[in-house]
Amino acid sequence: MKADQINIVRWFRDAAPYINQHRDKTFVVYFSGAAIASRGFDNLIHDLAILHALGVRLVLVYGARTQIDDRIHLENIIPYFAHGLRITDDKSLGPVIEAVGRLRVIIEARLSLSLANTPMSGSRIRVCSGNFITARPLGVINGIDYHHTGEVRKVQTDAIESQLAAGQCVLLSPLGYSPTGEVFNLNAEEVATRTAIALGASKLILMNDKPLPEDFPAQLTPAQIDELLLADQFPGMLATHLRNARTAIADGVQRCHIIDHELDGSLLLELFTRDGAGTLISAHAFEGMRQATINDVGGILELIEPLEQQGLLVRRSREQLELEIAHFTVIERDGKIIACAALYPYTAEKAGEIACVAVHPDYRQDRRGERLVEYLEKEARLQRLKYLFVLSTQTMHWFMEQGYQPASLDDLPVERASLYNYQRQSKIFIKHL
Numbered sequence: 001m002k003a004d005q006i007n008i009v010r011w012f013r014d015a016a017p018y019i020n021q022h023r024d025k026t027f028v029v030y031f032s033g034a035a036i037a038s039r040g041f042d043n044l045i046h047d048l049a050i051l052h053a054l055g056v057r058l059v060l061v062y063g064a065r066t067q068i069d070d071r072i073h074l075e076n077i078i079p080y081f082a083h084g085l086r087i088t089d090d091k092s093l094g095p096v097i098e099a100v101g102r103l104r105v106i107i108e109a110r111l112s113l114s115l116a117n118t119p120m121s122g123s124r125i126r127v128c129s130g131n132f133i134t135a136r137p138l139g140v141i142n143g144i145d146y147h148h149t150g151e152v153r154k155v156q157t158d159a160i161e162s163q164l165a166a167g168q169c170v171l172l173s174p175l176g177y178s179p180t181g182e183v184f185n186l187n188a189e190e191v192a193t194r195t196a197i198a199l200g201a202s203k204l205i206l207m208n209d210k211p212l213p214e215d216f217p218a219q220l221t222p223a224q225i226d227e228l229l230l231a232d233q234f235p236g237m238l239a240t241h242l243r244n245a246r247t248a249i250a251d252g253v254q255r256c257h258i259i260d261h262e263l264d265g266s267l268l269l270e271l272f273t274r275d276g277a278g279t280l281i282s283a284h285a286f287e288g289m290r291q292a293t294i295n296d297v298g299g300i301l302e303l304i305e306p307l308e309q310q311g312l313l314v315r316r317s318r319e320q321l322e323l324e325i326a327h328f329t330v331i332e333r334d335g336k337i338i339a340c341a342a343l344y345p346y347t348a349e350k351a352g353e354i355a356c357v358a359v360h361p362d363y364r365q366d367r368r369g370e371r372l373v374e375y376l377e378k379e380a381r382l383q384r385l386k387y388l389f390v391l392s393t394q395t396m397h398w399f400m401e402q403g404y405q406p407a408s409l410d411d412l413p414v415e416r417a418s419l420y421n422y423q424r425q426s427k428i429f430i431k432h433l
C-alpha cells in the first residue's frame, strides 16, 4: 500500500470514534457575515454538509454585520452603535431586513448545491428557516434608545426540535419577531448561545473571523476563561466568544469550540481529531491526571503493549494489571489514556518503586512524564516513604534528570531485590525524598 493510502486508512480509523460520538447530536454553529463574504465560505458549507450527512443535527446561525454595514452605507444612512450593538432605528431597519434576508437566500442556495465533482455531490440537505426566535426590544438603556435592536426572549425549542427530528437543518438569522408582530435586530452570537442552551446542545461552535492568537490555549475551563477576561487580553470578537462560551457551559451545553473560519477544514479537524484545530471549552478539564480505575485497564494495556514489545517496559498481563490497578496514575485526554505510571510502596522499608512510566509517543516532550513522576513523589511523601527507586534499561538519563541517582541492588528492599531479573540487567536509581 502507498504511504498516502496508509495515511487515509489510519485517518479514517482514528476519526471513527468521533463519527459515532457525533451522530444524532445537536450542534449549533455560529458564523459571521464576514465569514459568508470570505473565499473559504464554500468550503465551510461543504464541511457542514459532511456533518449533516454523518447524522449531526445542525442548527446554523449567521451574522450579517458586514452586509448590513454595506447596505446602510449604500443608503447613505449614518450607522450608530452603543456598547458594541447597532442601534437599529426606523431608517436602518429596512436595510437590515434586506441584508439579512439576502444572506438567508444565499446560504440556502449554497446548502442546496449537489453538483457532481464537488464535495456536495449526492448530498440532500433540507434547510428550514422560520420564526423560531421570539424577541423583545432592548428598550432605552442609560438614556440610549435602541429602537429595533432587541434581545432573545424565547427560543421555540419544540419547533426547532421537530424540524431536526425530520432530518432538516435549521437556519437561524439574527432577526427575531415579537408577539406584537415587530421585527428586531438581534446579536447573532446571542441567538446561537441562547439556542444552544435552550436545546441542551452537545456543542456550540463559534467561528472566529481571525486566526486565534498563537499562544491561545487549546483547552479552557470556565474558571480559566474568567482569568483571561479579567486580564482583558482578548478584546473584540474573541472576548465575546469567550463570554458566550462560558455562559453556554454554565447553562448546560456540553462543549463549546472556538474555531478560525479562515483555516480551511478547521471544523473537521476540530471535530474529528483528538488534538483539534481550535479551542475547546468544557466544564471539566479536557486532559487531566487522576488515579486509575479498573475501567482504565484496556487503555493502559493499549499504551504499554508497544513499549513492552520494544523491551522498554516489563511485560504485564491483563490479570496482573487488574490486580495492581490501584497503584496506577493515568493522564486521560478526551477519553483516551495517554500516559501512566505506577507507585508500589514497600511500607516496612519506607520505600517505593516507580514503574511503568509511559507517555504515548504523540504526547511526549511536553513534561507529562515529569509531571507524573512529580505526582507520584508527592504521593510517596504523603505515605511517609523515605526514598523511591526505579529500575530502568533505557531511560536512565531521563530519570537522572528527574533527580534520581545510580544505586545498587543492596539499596533495594530485600523483597524487591530477590525478584531482580538478572537477564534484564536493569540499572537501579534512587531518589531520597
Ligand SMILES: CC(C)(COP(=O)(O)OP(=O)(O)OC[C@H]1O[C@@H](n2cnc3c(N)ncnc32)[C@H](O)[C@@H]1OP(=O)(O)O)[C@@H](O)C(=O)NCCC(=O)NCCS
Binding pocket: 307, 312, 313, 355, 356, 357, 358, 359, 360, 363, 364, 365, 366, 367, 368, 369, 370, 371, 390, 391, 392, 394, 395, 396, 397, 398
Ligand atoms: C521517558 C518518557 C516517559 C518521557 O515522557 P515525556 O512526557 O516525553 O517526558 P518529559 O516531557 O518530561 O521529558 C522529555 C525529555 O526527556 C528526554 N528523554 C526522553 N526519553 C529519554 C531517554 N530514554 N533518555 C534520556 N532522555 C530522554 C527527551 O529527549 C526530552 O528532552 P528534551 O526536552 O531536552 O528534548 C517517555 O519518553 C516514554 O514513555 N518512553 C518510553 C517508556 C519508557 O522508557 N519508560 C521508562 C521505563 S521505567
